[in-house]
Amino acid sequence: MSYEYIGITVLWFFLYGYLIVASVDFGAGFFAYYAKLTKKDHIINKLISRYLSPVWEVTNVFFVFFFVGLVGFFPDTAYYLGQSLLIPGSIAIVLLAIRGSFYAFESYGSKDNSVYMFLYGATGLLIPAALATAMTISEGGFIEETANGVHLMIGKLLSSPYSWSVVLLAIVSVLYISSMFLTYYAHRADDGPALEIVRKYALFWSSPTIIASLTTFIALSQHNPEHYQKAIDLWWMFGISVAFFMIGLFLAYQGKYYGWAFIAVMFQFFFAFFGYGASHLPYILQPFVTITSGATNETMGVTLIIAFVAGLFLLIPSLVMLMRMFLFDADYVKGKK
Amino acid sequence: MFFEDSVLMSRLLTFLTLGFHIIFATVGVGIPIMISMAEFIGIKKKDPHYTLLARRWTRGFTITVAVGVVTGTAIGLQLSLLWPSFMQFAGNIISLPLFLEVFAFFFEAIFLGAYLYTWDRFKNPIFHWLLSIPIVIGSTLSAFFITTVNAFMNSPRGFDVEEGKLTAVEPFAAMFNPATPSKVFHVITSSYLTSAAILATIAAFIILIKKGTTYHKKALKMTVTATFIFAIATAVAGDSSAKYLAEYQPDKLAAGEWHFETEKSADLVIFGTLNENNEVENEIRIPGALSFLAHGDFDAEVEGLYETPKDERPPLWIHYMFDLMVSIGFYLVGISMLFLIFWKVKKWNEYNKWLLTGLAVIGPLAMLAIEFGWIYAEVGRQPWIIRGFMTVAEGATTSPYVGLMFLLFLGLYMVLGIGCIVVLRKIFKNNPAELELESRYPNVKESDKE
Numbered sequence: 212m213s214y215e216y217i218g219i220t221v222l223w224f225f226l227y228g229y230l231i232v233a234s235v236d237f238g239a240g241f242f243a244y245y246a247k248l249t250k251k252d253h254i255i256n257k258l259i260s261r262y263l264s265p266v267w268e269v270t271n272v273f274f275v276f277f278f279v280g281l282v283g284f285f286p287d288t289a290y291y292l293g294q295s296l297l298i299p300g301s302i303a304i305v306l307l308a309i310r311g312s313f314y315a316f317e318s319y320g321s322k323d324n325s326v327y328m329f330l331y332g333a334t335g336l337l338i339p340a341a342l343a344t345a346m347t348i349s350e351g352g353f354i355e356e357t358a359n360g361v362h363l364m365i366g367k368l369l370s371s372p373y374s375w376s377v378v379l380l381a382i383v384s385v386l387y388i389s390s391m392f393l394t395y396y397a398h399r400a401d402d403g404p405a406l407e408i409v410r411k412y413a414l415f416w417s418s419p420t421i422i423a424s425l426t427t428f429i430a431l432s433q434h435n436p437e438h439y440q441k442a443i444d445l446w447w448m449f450g451i452s453v454a455f456f457m458i459g460l461f462l463a464y465q466g467k468y469y470g471w472a473f474i475a476v477m478f479q480f481f482f483a484f485f486g487y488g489a490s491h492l493p494y495i496l497q498p499f500v501t502i503t504s505g506a507t508n509e510t511m512g513v514t515l516i517i518a519f520v521a522g523l524f525l526l527i528p529s530l531v532m533l534m535r536m537f538l539f540d541a542d543y544v545k546g547k548k
Numbered sequence: 549m550f551f552e553d554s555v556l557m558s559r560l561l562t563f564l565t566l567g568f569h570i571i572f573a574t575v576g577v578g579i580p581i582m583i584s585m586a587e588f589i590g591i592k593k594k595d596p597h598y599t600l601l602a603r604r605w606t607r608g609f610t611i612t613v614a615v616g617v618v619t620g621t622a623i624g625l626q627l628s629l630l631w632p633s634f635m636q637f638a639g640n641i642i643s644l645p646l647f648l649e650v651f652a653f654f655f656e657a658i659f660l661g662a663y664l665y666t667w668d669r670f671k672n673p674i675f676h677w678l679l680s681i682p683i684v685i686g687s688t689l690s691a692f693f694i695t696t697v698n699a700f701m702n703s704p705r706g707f708d709v710e711e712g713k714l715t716a717v718e719p720f721a722a723m724f725n726p727a728t729p730s731k732v733f734h735v736i737t738s739s740y741l742t743s744a745a746i747l748a749t750i751a752a753f754i755i756l757i758k759k760g761t762t763y764h765k766k767a768l769k770m771t772v773t774a775t776f777i778f779a780i781a782t783a784v785a786g787d788s789s790a791k792y793l794a795e796y797q798p799d800k801l802a803a804g805e806w807h808f809e810t811e812k813s814a815d816l817v818i819f820g821t822l823n824e825n826n827e828v829e830n831e832i833r834i835p836g837a838l839s840f841l842a843h844g845d846f847d848a849e850v851e852g853l854y855e856t857p858k859d860e861r862p863p864l865w866i867h868y869m870f871d872l873m874v875s876i877g878f879y880l881v882g883i884s885m886l887f888l889i890f891w892k893v894k895k896w897n898e899y900n901k902w903l904l905t906g907l908a909v910i911g912p913l914a915m916l917a918i919e920f921g922w923i924y925a926e927v928g929r930q931p932w933i934i935r936g937f938m939t940v941a942e943g944a945t946t947s948p949y950v951g952l953m954f955l956l957f958l959g960l961y962m963v964l965g966i967g968c969i970v971v972l973r974k975i976f977k978n979n980p981a982e983l984e985l986e987s988r989y990p991n992v993k994e995s996d997k998e
Contacts, residue, residue, distance in 0.1 A: 269654070269657050269658055269661060271617055271618075271621060271657075272650065272653060272654045272657055274621070275620075275621055275624055275650050275653075276650050276654070278624065278625060278628070279624060279643075279646050279647055279649075279650050280647060280650075282627075282628055282635055282639045282643060282646070283639060283643030283644070283646060283647050284643075286635065286636045286637070286638075286639030286640050286643070287636060289627075289628040289632055289635035289636050289639050290632040290633060290635070290636035291632075292628065292632075293628035293629050293630075293631070293632030293635060293945065294632045294945055294946065294947060296629060297629050297630075297945060297947045297949055297950065297953060298949055298952075298953070300625055300628075300629050301626075301629065301953045301956060301957070302956075303625075304621065304622045304625050304626070305956060305957070305960050307618060307621060308618035308619065308621070308622055308960055308964065309618075309960070309963070311614055311617060311618040311621075312614045312615050312618050312964055312967065312968070313967065314614070315610060315611055315613075315614030315615075316611065316614070316967055316968075316971045359946055360945075360946035360947075362947070507639065507640050507643070508640055508714065508717045510717050510718065510719065511640060511641070511643060511644065511717055511719055514644055514719045514720075515643065515644060515647055518644060518647060518648055518651075519647075522648070522651040522654075525651070525655060526651065526654055526655065526658075529655060529658045529659065529682075530658060532658075532662065533658050533661060533662055536662055536665075536666065537661070537665070
């Protein structure tokens with residue numbers, strides 16, 4: 212495998228990691244606010260904050276990793292995406308900034324401030340929507356290159372059915388992933404009342420997830436038939452994804468093996484996400500940047516990969532330590548520490 | 549109108565974001581080492597005062613880290629959004645340390661989460677202290693990596709350009725360029741210094757206003773001692789930076805010092821004004837001192853600004869940035885030394901009102917010095933974004949909406965700044981140290997003075 216492919220695979224793994232951990236975080240923010248509105252916050256919000264407090268900064272780093280890595284491996288994307296994404300990118304930054312800092316203000320400073328809670332809940336849905344736009348743009352057709360430089364055609368983006376179907380898919384996926392995780396977490400915490408609520412959320416959001424996925428496929432076939440055809444050639448990836456969806460849903464419905472159910476959800480998104488990514492190639496940003504034309508020089512590419520592997524040796528043990536302390540430490544999860 | 553000038557607005561927005569972020573970044577690099585030291589002293593001396601210091605500093609630190617993280621994310625993305633051509637070019641050469649910086653931060657964030665939530669989990673407190681070490685290493689390494697990128701912009705190395713194409717890229721040569729050692733040294737020491745000074749300000753302020761207890765006095769002694777040590781280190785680092793400039797960026801040094809003609813035994817010009825003929829007036833002049841600063845020799849020749857082509861000279865007002873930074877640096881050394889002398893001389897009272905007042909301002913002053921120094925470093929590189937290869941104007945976006953984004957971010961930073969202050973006040977006002985000491989360590993008596 213050449214260094215470009217290793218690079219994009221590494222980045223895609225990080226984006227996948229971000230997809231999972233950030234979805235848990237974003238959805239939890241929404242659920243926390245929803246629970247407050249429906250006066251159920253006393254049941255589930257402790258559970259949510261016990262998980263989120265130690266890990267939100269780590270979640271954020273997954274994202275930073277992705278875009279710094281993208282600029283490192285494929286510097287041309289900095290030019291095209293940077294030029295065209297000034298407005299949506301800035302809005303995403305502002306939302307992320309408000310969310311992160313107000314989360315910290317709320318959890319370390321003033322407890323149960325309803326403005327903070329609202330911001331936290333609202334940004335939980337708006338950020339995935341804003342970030343999903345970058346995915347949409349990468350399909351091509353929304354950026355023009357003129358003598359004055361590169362520009363985003365905002366009107367076209369806002370009137371595209373494909374663009375909206377991606378936004379919808381992002382939001383429902385976030386809610387589905389998050390509620391499935393919280394179901395597992397509530398189960399571990401032996402928190403019966405919370406489990407009942409979040410399990411209901413999970414079952415509720417399952418069918419919209421699959422419907423939104425199908426809608427997005429249909430919209431893609433209209434917007435970018437070439438990409439759609441490549442995705443169809445990888446039909447088995449999406450088939451496996453659907454199979455894992457069924458497994459996860461079945462287990463959650465049965466009310467057993469919540470851990471396995473969440474792992475099934477992770478696989479569901481893994482196959483769908485990598486199927487999408489693989490069919491997207493060779494383009495990174497259609498039609499301007501391909502995996503070969505946009506790649507950095509070989510020396511830098513190889514150096515980055517070495518740095519990455521070295522970094523993993525440091526990170527994986529640390530992440531395992533963090534997870535053992537907060538995710539898999541039964542006493543902590545149950546609130547005894 | 550200037551609002552439509554995308555180059556100028558890109559500069560202003562970057563100035564805004566970095567000017568705000570640098571406050572939290574500086575604290576983020578320096579506070580961990582102070583927390584770690586306090587916790588360690590607390591364990592070694594079995595003195596709960598120091599442990600409580602570490603705990604309370606950590607609590608404030610989490611708030612500033614949160615703002616630092618989100619503004620750091622902002623600048624990370626803005627580099628591409630506002631400077632797409634720069635990032636496209638520089639990404640090929642200097643992305644290694646950018647990438648590593650994220651690793652270092654990742655590492656720090658993991659251990660920070662662990663450190664925050666495990667104060668009472670371990671039987672032996674030294675294990676909790678050990679968790680602080682990766683935080684110190686991670687935050688300092690972050691500073692190191694990101695500073696190498698800035699160093700690269702000042703002295704680009706590790707590549708060739710042949711017919712408009714990049715060749716022979718050497719990531720490590722780019723990272724370890726001539727500006728790296730002095731810059732990294734200066735950034736890290738001044739971050740440590742500023743953090744110690746801010747903590748000293750808090751202690752001095754409370755003793756001044758509310759008399760303070762043993763707890764606050766111990767805090768003051770520890771933080772002022774640290775301020776003194778880091779201030780000396782920063783002075784040494786600053787000196788090495790000047791010597792770097794003299795050798796590799798003489799135009800930046802010359803503009804900062806208002807040194808126009810190349811000459812031997814050059815005078816150091818402090819403050820002053822320029823008349824219409826670019827002649828210096830009203831200044832303080834130290835004979836030969838610039839030669840000494842630049843080359844360690846009072847007779848050495850120092851290159852003047854007129855050697856640089858006119859359109860490549862940085863603006864002359866950076867002279868004041870330099871002088872203000874250095875003046876504050878000297879003040880920090882002086883006042884912290886004075887306190888140490890008053891403390892060691894038994895007959896003198898180190899808690900006298902004047903000394904405390906003098907110490908109560910060092911935190912904000914040190915932070916100002918950071919801002920001045922940073923402005924000097926960045927504006928002094930003008931008109932270049934990568935010295936000798938790309939100008940700021942060439943690197944900027946051509947999007948016409950930067951002015952609008954400037955307003956958006958101005959609003960964001962106002963909200964973040966106010967939120968940060970409100971929350972910090974709330975945390976500490978409702979929970980003064982005396983009360984917390986009593987509730988956590990009921991066995992410690994106020995009579996427990998040294």
